[in-house]
Each structure stands twice: as structure tokens, then as C-alpha cells.
Amino acid sequence: MESISQTLQTKLEMLNWDFNKRCEKHKSYFLFDYNDNLNSRCPVCYCEGMTKNVEQQEAEKALDAERLKKYNTLKKLSILQDETLRAIRFSDYKPTNSEEENNKNEAIDFFNRYRNGEIFNLWIQGLNTGVGKSHLGMSILEELNESDAKDRSCLFIDIARMLELIHDSFDNKESHYTQAYFTDLLGKVDFLVLDDLGAETGDIDSKKKASEYTSKVLRSVMNSRQDKATIITTNLPSAKLKQMYDGKVMSRMMRGVKSIVFKESIDKRPSEVGF
Incomplete structure (x- = not known):
């Protein structure tokens, strides 16, 4: 053989x-x-x-x-309260006054600066609801997600809903929405919108402070994002935010900060109640 x-x-x-x-x-x-x-x-x-x-x-x-x-x-991992925000773009934002027009143009400018590699935190603030703060935040993410080589990770998180899901996971052992899950996810993405800061405490006119647990979660997230861009939307003025939140949280959020502010615009969402 x-x-x-x-x-x-x-x-x-x-x-x-x-x-x-x-x-x-x-x-x-x-x-x-x-x-x-x-x-x-x-x-x-x-x-x-x-x-x-x-x-x-x-x-x-x-x-x-x-x-x-x-x-x-x-698309797959964002947490929204308002599903109409999904896939919304700058072209969908229709200004009704000069302030809204200027703020839209500022948001487009900040998008281009992000696209060109600048890293900074952006606050989109206005006392009135329904003026388009979340819309502009999501538009920036959508444009970044669709531009160039499409190699950036973007995420939109409604803060109140995120905290609800974390609390639910305490008793629901099958839920993967734990604090560790969100801290890891939010810490890794390139661009993050934290939507409606302050709404998780309830009535924004109250003198409530954010709970220690809320501050702990936000502190963990911001600690992991010191070299990344974070966009925060809120109805609250800076003085109120500093009163409500842990100093370390606010320090992280205010690092390298830019802002878009709505002072005059009113709620653009249609009312059908008749009064």
C-alpha cells in the first residue's frame, strides 16, 4: 500500500x-x-x-x-416617547418665525461641525413645549447617521422613559433594560441625544430635586461620555437645572457647551379641543 x-x-x-x-x-x-x-x-x-x-x-x-x-x-435602540420623531429631518422642520428659522440654521451649522469632527455638548432649551427642540435634536442625529460613510453610531433617549424601563427591570428579571445596559449603551455611541431633561421629576414648576438614583444614572452616563458629543433638550433654565441636579452631573453636561435657545416661540402642535 x-x-x-x-x-x-x-x-x-x-x-x-x-x-x-x-x-x-x-x-x-x-x-x-x-x-x-x-x-x-x-x-x-x-x-x-x-x-x-x-x-x-x-x-x-x-x-x-x-x-x-x-x-x-x-433606529433599533433609541427610546422615544413620541414615535413621530423617528426618521425626522431638517427638511421636516417648518419655521413659523425668525427665531425658529435662526435656530434651525444654527442646528444645521452644529450638525456640520459635528460632521467635521468637532466634539462638544449642545443644549437645546426653551421654556415652552412643542417648539421643536426634540425635532432639531433628532434631525442632527438623522443627518449624521445618513452622511458620509455611515460609520457613526447615533442614539436618541427619552430620559423619563429610560428611567421607567430601568425601574421596571428591578422586578422584571426578564427585562434587559437595566442600569448597566443603558450606561454601557449610552457610553459607547458617538452621538447621543438626552431628551427632555427635567420631565422625569414631574411638574417643571415644582421645587423638586432629581432623585439620588436619577443623578446616579445620569452621572454614570456623562462620566463615560467626556470624549463624545451629547445633545440635551430641556424646558428648564440653567438656574433651575443647577438647583435640581447633582453638581457633578451638571459639570459634565456643561463641558464644552454650545446652545440653541427658544425664547419667543410657542407650541406649534395643533390643538383640537376647541378652546
Whole structure:
């Protein structure tokens, strides 16, 4: 019975070798291509090239998968109270006065600065509800998500709803919406909107302070985002925020801060109650 080494030797001898050419790198004779007695090449170099091509293709597939994962973050993992905000863009924002027009243009400018690599926190503030603070915040995320190589991760989080889900996980062991889940997720994304800061305490005209637990969650999130861009929307003025929240939380949120402020605009959402 022929041994494996003998079989291998027989197979090698059957190959169409070009003994007039020798690879200096691998010290191997060249091998003619199949059914081709004119073109020959080093079989080891050829195998190395094929291996490199396969590795490059796999690396590109992994990169594409990572890009797709980042791109889908906004759609799949965002937590919203108002589902009409999904996939909303700057083109959907219709200003009704000069302030709204200026604030829309400022938001577009901040989007371009983010796109060009600047890192800063952005506050979108206005005492009145329904003027478009959340709309502009989501628009910035949508534009970032759709621009360039689509390799940025963006996330929109309604703070009150997030805290509700965390509290629910205390008794619901099947829920994955734990504090650790949100801290990890919010800490990793490139761009984050924290929507409606202050609403989680209830009536904004009250003198309530944020609970210690709320401050703990927000502090953990902001501690993990010191090198990333965070956009915060709120109805509250800065003095009220400083009264309600832990000093460390506010310090992190106010780092490298820019702002868009609504002073005159009123609720644009239609009323159907008739009075």
C-alpha cells in the first residue's frame, strides 16, 4: 500500500513544473498554469496572494457588518416617547418665525461641525413645549447617521422613559433594560441625544430635586461620555437645572457647551379641543 508521502510525491511529479524559473523568496520552482505551458509562477507566492485576498475580503465584510451595526443603532435602540420623531429631518422642520428659522440654521451649522469632527455638548432649551427642540435634536442625529460613510453610531433617549424601563427591570428579571445596559449603551455611541431633561421629576414648576438614583444614572452616563458629543433638550433654565441636579452631573453636561435657545416661540402642535 502506497504511503501518504509516496502519494504526495507522485502528485507533485504529475504537476507541470517550470524548472527554468525559480522563486528567490521561497526557493521553489515555478509551476505552469493549468493547460498553459507558457505562463508559470511560484505556487507559494500564488497561495500567499490568495490567502491575503481572502483575509482582505473577510476584513471588509467585518467592517461592513460593524458599519451596519452602527447605522442601525439609531433606529433599533433609541427610546422615544413620541414615535413621530423617528426618521425626522431638517427638511421636516417648518419655521413659523425668525427665531425658529435662526435656530434651525444654527442646528444645521452644529450638525456640520459635528460632521467635521468637532466634539462638544449642545443644549437645546426653551421654556415652552412643542417648539421643536426634540425635532432639531433628532434631525442632527438623522443627518449624521445618513452622511458620509455611515460609520457613526447615533442614539436618541427619552430620559423619563429610560428611567421607567430601568425601574421596571428591578422586578422584571426578564427585562434587559437595566442600569448597566443603558450606561454601557449610552457610553459607547458617538452621538447621543438626552431628551427632555427635567420631565422625569414631574411638574417643571415644582421645587423638586432629581432623585439620588436619577443623578446616579445620569452621572454614570456623562462620566463615560467626556470624549463624545451629547445633545440635551430641556424646558428648564440653567438656574433651575443647577438647583435640581447633582453638581457633578451638571459639570459634565456643561463641558464644552454650545446652545440653541427658544425664547419667543410657542407650541406649534395643533390643538383640537376647541378652546
